[in-house]
Amino acid sequence: MAEDQDDSQKTEEPTEKRLREAEEKGDVPRARDIGLLAGMVAAWMIVLMAAPGAAGRLSELLLPLIENPDDFRLDGSAVDVVHGLHWLILGVGAALLPVLGILATGVVASALGQGRFLFAGERIRPKLSNLSPASGWKRIVSRQAFVEFLKSLVKLVIISAAAWHALAPYIAWTEDTVGMDVAGLPVLLRDVTLRLLLAVLLATVLMAAVDVLWNRLEWRKRLRMSFQEIKDEHKQIEGDPNVKAKLREIRRQRSKHRMMANVPRATVVITNPTHFAVALEYDRGRMAAPVCLAKGADLIALRIRALAQEHGVPIVENPPLARALHASAEVDATIPLQHYQAVAEVITYVLKLKGGLARRG
Known part of the structure; x- marks a missing residue:
């Protein structure tokens, strides 16, 4: 039974x-x-x-x-x-x-x-x-x-x-x-x-x-x-250090690809100018605060800048704010409360700039 x-x-x-x-x-x-x-x-x-x-x-x-x-x-x-x-x-x-x-x-x-062809010693091993x-x-x-x-x-x-x-x-x-x-x-x-x-x-x-x-x-x-x-097999696999490292690498790569895909819809990219880059999105109608879409240093920062230029996203150089946001903001989350004022000023400047360009056009 x-x-x-x-x-x-x-x-x-x-x-x-x-x-x-x-x-x-x-x-x-x-x-x-x-x-x-x-x-x-x-x-x-x-x-x-x-x-x-x-x-x-x-x-x-x-x-x-x-x-x-x-x-x-x-x-x-x-x-x-x-x-x-x-x-x-x-x-x-x-x-x-x-x-x-x-x-x-x-x-x-x-x-x-x-x-x-397979050679399996288990099959030829004597069994009582x-x-x-x-x-x-x-x-x-x-x-x-x-x-x-x-x-x-x-x-x-x-x-x-x-x-x-x-x-x-x-x-x-x-x-x-x-x-x-x-x-x-x-x-x-x-x-x-x-x-x-x-x-x-x-x-x-x-x-x-x-x-x-x-x-x-x-x-x-x-x-x-x-x-x-x-469940037991998944636990066993998760406990393997090599598998854990591989999974972390896969997650990191996926996160990087997702970040880069988010850059074209950013409202502004704040840079260091070259060492750090943080892409932010803000829509007054549906967001209570700006959201960090992507962030990175060195080569990733250069890639974010290149994508922003390619899709016409405004780039603002503000080294102190870029460093602070890179250190404290999380991707796909709203920015920390202490940076609201500084970011609001940058976004207001960008929106005014866009409005002026629109009237001029």
Whole structure:
């Protein structure tokens, strides 16, 4: 009951950290039908492309041995025996090399098709629980085992139906093959085999797609987390000094970008003239006091000045006030009460200046 209750509480999608830890332990979604699909593709390619050439080369190599076995004696010296075996192994290997190459490519493709290669020591480490009869019986009668049984049953039905659909047209021809020329049998067998493999291959493509989707959904469902687990993980991450430093840097960068985006709507920028810059906004209709939109020293101050000039924001040089505001004002907050009078004079001057320019225009 406790385990069911715990599983019922795991309603949240797994975090990236949870997924990454599972992958590091070798717990990744693996679809068995991908290997079956790769094997079917390899078999179809072998029959279509590699088998005829390999059979021809093997015939050229072995036919003289079968027709004239007396020409190949093994009663000579050991050197002759080794030489003969060496010739035979190299010849057969060269003939079968394309077939082996296609099989190896299929194995690699089936592995790469499900993600990158992972070496997880956790998966190969011996566990006493794997030797427990109780644990083994629990795996046999588990929901996962029942689902795998149903999947295998459905796969058998699908592959059988595909094979029947491929071979049905040839069933009526079985009586005609009795009197058929022997030379035509290899071509007929090749056509039947290719048709059968293609039908099973198409069925396997469908099964592999469903299997991949099913395994990935089951994997993510199995890794789901409860609210408490997510909270604990966030606490753990927040406690990491490196993560804290990175988060502080991210917040600082975001704050800087937000400040710079605020400068164009400032009412005035008060400067030192070059060491400090403070951008203020004041709207008599909706603000009780001026608000600090951005502030900075040195390079940031120069950037604020440049943005102000670019957008036509008035710049007023007042070193004492600029230093005081930079030290005491907070971004996105009203300025301290002690600077109201000085700032009011600057804003009044700016508004009068704008009014005079407007009348002049």
